[in-house]
Amino acid sequence: MSEKKASVHWEGAGKTGQGQVSTETGALDKHPYGFGSRFGDDRKGTNPEEIVGAAHASCFTMAFAFAAEKAGFATEVIDTTAAVRLTKEGDGFVIDRIALTLQAKVPGMEEAAFQKLAAEAKANCPLSKALAAVPEITLAATLVP
Known part of the structure; x- marks a missing residue:
């Protein structure tokens, strides 16, 4: 059996806020994401x-x-x-x-x-x-x- 974890920290409102996603392994460590990286052209964040x-x-x-x-x-x-x-x-x-x-x-x-x-x-x-x-x-x- 295996269980892996990821976490998100979010601050602000939906459209103007910013999140950080992290994985247990550290492959993603407080990697940014938000409205711009999901729906816009922000290439610095993930989604x-x-x-x-x-x-x-x-x-x-x-x-x-x-x-x-x-x-x-x-x-x-x-x-x-x-x-x-x-x-x-x-x-x-x-x-x-x-x-x-x-x-x-x-x-x-x-x-x-x-x-x-x-x-x-x-x-x-x-x-x-x-x-x-x-x-x-x-x-x-x-x-x-």
Whole structure:
């Protein structure tokens, strides 16, 4: 069993306030975020959607690596991005899509097996399961020669 922690400290109102997000490991340590980094062009801070994207991409990538290893294949390189879309819904917002893009170099693996393992990793990684309320989670997987 594993439990990981993150914390946020926020000061001020929603639009004008500023927050700091920290993780137990220190990977994020009082990293700034706020309205500007979420909805504007502030590139100094982070935002919840990119953190969710990073979590999903890293979980999925690890699930794919384990699945390939279990199938008898050694992965050389795996690159994954997760694009998390936040859209307006009524008076609030909703994450309505996460688009995963995978590029992997797996010597000896055929395309059909690659696509099957990638789809299974997407379906079975803990973050995919936790994000099941997102209406659309897509995967574009490319096997790199």
